[in-house]
Amino acid sequence: MRFMLLFSRQGKLRLQKWYTATAERDKKKMVRELMQIVLARKPKMCSFLEWRDLKIVYKRYKTIISGHHWCQISCCLSCFGAPN
DSSP states (O other), X not given: OOEEEEEETTSXXXXXXXXSOOOHHHHXXXXXXXXXXXXXXXXXXXSEEEETTEEEEEEEOSSEEEEEXXXXXXXXXXXXXXXX
């Protein structure tokens, strides 16, 4: 996992955790782009998406959206309770 983001449906970043060294300028750009993409998706759409060279998994809760980058898709499925 490279990063974890929590943001509201209004586009306010609530929490960010970076597990790899990334420049502040790049972090801000990535957060802005990901929020735009995820917030534009309809609730019934799949929670997995490919962005740049990353696989992004997000989960909508009541008013908070949690976004993660995972290295492997099988890792993502096990987190959501799907069999391996």
